[in-house]
Each structure stands twice: as structure tokens, then as C-alpha cells.
Amino acid sequence: MxxxxxxxxxxxxxxxxxxxxxxxxxxxxxxxxxxxxxxxxxxxxxxxxxxxxxxxxxxxxxxxxxxxxxxxxxxxYEPQPKPALYNFRYILTSRGICQLAEVFVNLLIIICAGVPYSNNGGYRDLASLGGLYAYYYGGASAFTGADAKRVQELDRLFHELKQPPYIFTMAAGGILMIYAFAMLGLGIFRVPFRCPPVLLVEAVLSFLIGLGYIPGIAIYFIKLKETYDNPICKEREQMYKSKGHQGFDCKYNGADIAEGLFGVLGVVVFIFGAVLAIRAFRSVRELKKQRTNQDDNF
Structure with missing residues (x-):
């Protein structure tokens, strides 16, 4: 066991x-x-x-x-995230700044044309109201009776006479400002990158607009010259000078001169924008070519 x-x-x-x-x-x-x-x-x-x-x-x-x-x-292969539909940093690029300059130049042109258009400069016969108005606005510098009615009529006729060039200028400036805004919006939403021919269209239009400013400025000053040489303007000027009033001369004023300067600036800005659009087209084409070659390699 x-x-x-x-x-x-x-x-x-x-x-x-x-x-x-x-x-x-x-x-x-x-x-x-x-x-x-x-x-x-x-x-x-x-x-x-x-x-x-x-x-x-x-x-x-x-x-x-x-x-x-x-x-x-x-x-x-890891998929690349889809590019964003918009890029607000485009505003800080050279093309974005140039397009903003186009917007502001045309905005200033509209303002310079709108000030004399809205100011009729009509004489107000305050002296005929009597009392304090007769004390402050009466005397040798006041128009009375038939002279007051005549100068008011001349003011109205002169205001109607000078309206066409200012209306044309404001309309052209508004259209060009909308165009500049549209090009800026296309850049923000990356349309030129997806469709590079848009850059060529922009370059051609900007170049033509830049050249179009030159005859536009010439026509503007020619029409103003015709307005200031009109007998209505001459008679109005003489009546105001007879009472010692200044600022009613038949010559170009500060707003007209500023209008011409901003027009010259518009020529420079739009032609420069056309050059930038061509450079951007070349850059986008080279970038797409490089990406195509890289895709072919893989």
C-alpha cells in the first residue's frame, strides 16, 4: 500500500x-x-x-x-478634403485690394457728381418776408421784386441745364462699381480658380473699361464747358455779381476737378487690374498643370 x-x-x-x-x-x-x-x-x-x-x-x-x-x-490613399467654397482672405491679395480700389474710386466719382446735381443753388427771397428776415437778408445784397423772380428762374433753368453730364457720370460710376463688386465676389467664392477663362474675360473687360475712362472724362468736361458757356449761366452770373454774391461763376468748381482726378485714377486702377488678372490666369494654369502631372504619376 x-x-x-x-x-x-x-x-x-x-x-x-x-x-x-x-x-x-x-x-x-x-x-x-x-x-x-x-x-x-x-x-x-x-x-x-x-x-x-x-x-x-x-x-x-x-x-x-x-x-x-x-x-x-x-x-x-487618404482623400484630400474638398476646397472651401469661399475664401475671405482673397480680399487681402493684390487683386482683391485692386478691386476694392475700383469700388471706392467709382464711389467717389458718384459722390462728386451727386453733390452739384442735388444742389440747385436757388435764390431764396427771404428779404421779402419782412421783419428779421428783411433786417438780416435785406439791403443792397438782396434781390427784390422782378429781380428776385428772374434770378430764381435762372437758377431753375441752370439746374436743369447742368443735370445731363452729372446723371451720365453717376450712372456710369454705379455700373462700374457693380462690376468691381461682382469681380470681387467671384474671387471670394474661388470661381476664377475653378474656371480660369473667367480671368481672361475680366482682364479684357478691365482693360477696355480703363481705356473707356479717357473718352468719358473728355465728354464730361466738354458737356460742362457747354453748360458754363450757355447764356443762361452768363446772365445768372452777372445778376449775382451785381449784388456782390460769390460762388456763382460759370467755371469748373472743386467737385468737377475732383471728378476728373478720380477718373484718371480709374484709368490706372482698371488697367492695373487687367494686368493682375492675366498674371493670375498664368499662375492658376501652372498650378493646375502641376496637379495634373502629379495625378498622372500616381
Missing amino acids: PERGRRDQSGDGKSGDKRYTHNRDYSGYDAEERGSAGDRRAGENRQRDMTTASHRHEGTSRRPRETSGDLSEMEY
Whole structure:
């Protein structure tokens, strides 16, 4: 009995050693398998990260590309995010600043034409009201009776006579300001980048507008000269001078001169804008060509 018990115990010990050895070997294999699998996954992840980093700037979509027909060797490309539909930083570029200058130049032209257009300069016969008005506005400098009615009539006729050149100037300035705003809006919404021929159209139109300012300025001053040489203006000037009133001379005033200066500035700004549009067209064309070549390489 004791010997049998010792044999059983020794047998149990051996079987226990075998189980222990079996478990130890299995766990070691499992750890090795997990380690090799982890290393393999880490290598694949590093390779995928390197592929993604090298192709992030490309415009390719996320698609598999087989190199040798084996699924384990397929490369994936990270898709580039779609470009934004608008870019307000365009306003700070040379073209954006030039287009803003076009807007403000035409705005100043409208203001300079609108001031004399809205000012009829009609004489107010306040002296005929009596009382304090007769005291302040009466005397030798006041028109009375038939002279007051005549000078008021001349003011009305002269205001109607000078309206056409100012109306034409405000209309042309408004149209050109809308055009400059439209070109600025196209730039903000990246339309020239998607459709480069728009830049060529802008260059041609800006160049023609810049040249068109020259005859426009000439016509403006010719019409004003005809207005100031009109007998109505001469008679009105003489009546006001007879009473010692100044500022009613038949000659160009400060607003007319400023109008001409802003017109010359418009010539420079629009022609310079045409040059910038041509340069932008060349830059966009080169950029698209480079991207096309890069896409062909992949």
C-alpha cells in the first residue's frame, strides 16, 4: 500500500508536470503569436501612415491600389478634403485690394457728381418776408421784386441745364462699381480658380473699361464747358455779381476737378487690374498643370 501510494503520487506529479509543461508551452506560443501579429500590424500601420502622409496633399480619393495582386500589399490613399467654397482672405491679395480700389474710386466719382446735381443753388427771397428776415437778408445784397423772380428762374433753368453730364457720370460710376463688386465676389467664392477663362474675360473687360475712362472724362468736361458757356449761366452770373454774391461763376468748381482726378485714377486702377488678372490666369494654369502631372504619376 505505501508503495502504491508513492507510485500514485509520483504518477500524479509527472502528470502534473506534463500539464504544467503543456500549459507553459501553449502560453509561450500564444505570446509569441501575439507578439508577431502585433509587430506585423504595427508594420502595416506604419506603412499605411507613411503612405497617407506622402499622399495627403494629392487630390486622390480613398481607393485601393494593387501592386502585385495580393490584398496584403494594397495601398490606400487618404482623400484630400474638398476646397472651401469661399475664401475671405482673397480680399487681402493684390487683386482683391485692386478691386476694392475700383469700388471706392467709382464711389467717389458718384459722390462728386451727386453733390452739384442735388444742389440747385436757388435764390431764396427771404428779404421779402419782412421783419428779421428783411433786417438780416435785406439791403443792397438782396434781390427784390422782378429781380428776385428772374434770378430764381435762372437758377431753375441752370439746374436743369447742368443735370445731363452729372446723371451720365453717376450712372456710369454705379455700373462700374457693380462690376468691381461682382469681380470681387467671384474671387471670394474661388470661381476664377475653378474656371480660369473667367480671368481672361475680366482682364479684357478691365482693360477696355480703363481705356473707356479717357473718352468719358473728355465728354464730361466738354458737356460742362457747354453748360458754363450757355447764356443762361452768363446772365445768372452777372445778376449775382451785381449784388456782390460769390460762388456763382460759370467755371469748373472743386467737385468737377475732383471728378476728373478720380477718373484718371480709374484709368490706372482698371488697367492695373487687367494686368493682375492675366498674371493670375498664368499662375492658376501652372498650378493646375502641376496637379495634373502629379495625378498622372500616381
